[in-house]
Amino acid sequence: xxxxxxxxxxxxxxxxxxxxxxxxxxxxxxxxxxxxxxxxxxxxxxxxxxxxxxxxxxxxxxxxxxxxxxxxxxxxxxxxxxxxxxxxxxxxxxxxxxxxxxxxxxxxxxxxxxxxxxxxxxxxxxxxxxxxxxxxxxxxxxxxxxxxxxxxxxxxxxxxxxxxxxxxxxxxxxxxxxxxxxxxxxxxxxxxxxxxxxxxxxxxxxxxxxxxxxxxxxxxxxxxxxxxxxxxxxxxxxxxxxxxxxxxxxxxxxxxxxxxxxxxxxxxxxxxxxxxxxxxxxxxxxxxxxxxxxxxxxxx
Amino acid sequence: xxxxxxxxxxxxxxxxxxxxxxxxxxxxxxxxxxxxxxxxxxxxxxxxxxxxxxxxxxxxxxxxxxxxxxxxxxxxxxxxxxxxxxxxxxxxxxxxxxxxxxxxxxxxxxxxxxxxxxxxxxxxxxxxxxxxxxxxxxxxxxxxxxxxxxxxxxxxxxxxxxxxxxxxxxxxxxxxxxxxxxxxxxxxxxxxxxxxxxxxxxxxxxxxxxxxxxxxxxxxxxxxxxxxxxxxxxx
Numbered sequence: 154x155x156x157x158x159x160x161x162x163x164x165x166x167x168x169x170x171x172x173x174x175x176x177x178x179x180x181x182x183x184x185x186x187x188x189x190x191x192x193x194x195x196x197x198x199x200x201x202x203x204x205x206x207x208x209x210x211x212x213x214x215x216x217x218x219x220x221x222x223x224x225x226x227x228x229x230x231x232x233x234x235x236x237x238x239x240x241x242x243x244x245x246x247x248x249x250x251x252x253x254x255x256x257x258x259x260x261x262x263x264x265x266x267x268x269x270x271x272x273x274x275x276x277x278x279x280x281x282x283x284x285x286x287x288x289x290x291x292x293x294x295x296x297x298x299x300x301x302x303x304x305x306x307x308x309x310x311x312x313x314x315x316x317x318x319x320x321x322x323x324x325x326x327x328x329x330x331x332x333x334x335x336x337x338x339x340x341x342x343x344x345x346x347x348x349x350x351x352x353x354x355x356x357x358x359x360x361x362x363x364x365x366x367x368x369x370x371x372x373x374x375x376x377x378x379x380x381x382x383x384x385x386x387x388x389x390x391x392x393x394x395x396x397x398x399x400x401x402x403x404x405x406x407x408x409x410x411x412x413x414x415x416x417x418x419x420x421x422x423x424x425x426x427x428x429x430x431x432x433x434x435x436x437x438x439x440x441x442x443x444x445x446x447x448x449x450x451x452x453x
Numbered sequence: 454x455x456x457x458x459x460x461x462x463x464x465x466x467x468x469x470x471x472x473x474x475x476x477x478x479x480x481x482x483x484x485x486x487x488x489x490x491x492x493x494x495x496x497x498x499x500x501x502x503x504x505x506x507x508x509x510x511x512x513x514x515x516x517x518x519x520x521x522x523x524x525x526x527x528x529x530x531x532x533x534x535x536x537x538x539x540x541x542x543x544x545x546x547x548x549x550x551x552x553x554x555x556x557x558x559x560x561x562x563x564x565x566x567x568x569x570x571x572x573x574x575x576x577x578x579x580x581x582x583x584x585x586x587x588x589x590x591x592x593x594x595x596x597x598x599x600x601x602x603x604x605x606x607x608x609x610x611x612x613x614x615x616x617x618x619x620x621x622x623x624x625x626x627x628x629x630x631x632x633x634x635x636x637x638x639x640x641x642x643x644x645x646x647x648x649x650x651x652x653x654x655x656x657x658x659x660x661x662x663x664x665x666x667x668x669x670x671x672x673x674x675x676x677x678x679x680x681x682x683x684x685x686x687x688x
Contacts, residue, residue, distance in 0.1 A: 343527035
């Protein structure tokens with residue numbers, strides 16, 4: 154039973170990280186129908202930023218929670234700037250073009266950012282300090298759920314709740330939903346659609362950066378390529394749940410996380426991707442628009 | 454207060470509006486009638502900046518609109534009831550109305566206007582927590598008109614508000630159009646295929662064919678014009 158629980162928690166942790174990234178894919182897709190392939194790189198840049206900030210702060214004698222908080226804040230801010238800029242440079246000029254053009258531009262941006270980080274930093278794996286504190290009250294449960302996992306899951310839950318409040322109750326949240334449902338009509342009631350799109354990229358990037366810092370602390374090493382792999386997985390999760398749907402992205406991420414975790418635990422870690430993608434294929438056969446996706450598009 | 458001067462609008466290489474000249478004065482209802490594909494909706498899209506004209510001028514209260522973005526044009530006080538209603542399907546009735554007041558900051562005024570539209574269309578008050586997509590066609594049209602009113606517009610643009618509605622709703626909608634104009638003095642630019650009804654509420658009318666204005670005059674004179682009767686009224 155403990156083993157099962159351990160795998161369950163492991164899957165929940167993975168799923169949380171996937172969800173933080175998948176939300177960026179799904180929100181951007183919901184508003185401009187673009188698969189932002191550079192999104193994984195934003196997550197990677199978040200992790201690198203946190204590493205640099207944490208290293209500098211540690212060398213200058215700081216320690217503990219203040220390093221964690223500052224590293225988080227800078228990573229979130231810096232990644233948001235990247236997300237904002239990527240949209241302005243690579244997607245906005247292609248707003249009127251066919252759907253293939255921004256997609257190619259996104260792939261180009263992804264390759265560019267990977268290589269930029271590789272050249273500016275290194276192509277080797279870098280050790281990442283464990284910034285997350287040990288929580289004494291988690292000690293009795295350590296065989297099932299460690300402090301790190303607990304922090305990852307709770308942080309993700311808090312972030313999701315904040316995001317839900319933002320989207321459901323704030324003015325910009327309403328504008329985002331309206332724009333996703335009917336962009337021209339949103340313009341006709343006075344929504345500045347460019348601002349909504351920028352905001353979506355900023356929020357998605359901030360979430361990805363949170364995921365980047367958390368997972369880097371958990372795994373303990375990063376390189377320029379982590380964004381690509383995590384990005385593909387999170388994208389899979391978003392498609393699984395129904396791309397464009399926010400609850401769908403979270404659900405898809407958790408299902409993907411559990412599938413991988415149980416496949417690793419009960420079969421072999423060699424098979425984790427096989428199970429994950431077999432599940433994707435199965436779901437897409439029976440529900441082509443994903444678990445919670447809209448079955449018909451209402452775009453005119 | 455609204456003036457179109459030699460407006461030419463294109464979709465790619467296809468010219469949709471050819472040298473359109475129109476004028477709408479303070480407090481007036483004008484109607485633009487014409488067959489499907491004549492360019493009526495394009496005229497409204499050009500005014501609201503969704504499909505900006507390639508040449509010509511559009512002036513609203515002596516300010517040129519042609520260089521402005523759609524949201525800046527809304528901010529000047531133009532509000533639109535678009536063709537096909539375009540309700541946000543997954544937003545509730547109240548949220549749809551909130552979106553109508555998107556650019557306003559005066560909370561009290563918004564609340565007052567919300568009461569006003571619920572008074573105008575009591576059915577919307579009953580359905581206020583329902584998603585807009587679950588409303589019937591007539592209710593959606595009421596919601597679309599209410600959403601436009603929530604902006605407290607200086608000028609209301611309406612595109613085929615009677616299209617696809619049951620006869621009892623058609624009459625209601627036209628009564629409301631007249632009421633909005635008379636009670637608040639809001640000028641209305643009404644695009645319609647139902648020429649007979651439109652000419653009965655409007656003060657003046659324009660007839661459009663293939664992107665060109667071919668006839669204009671007072672609503673009465675158009676209503677009794679033989680060509681208009683034959684082509685658009687069918688009497």
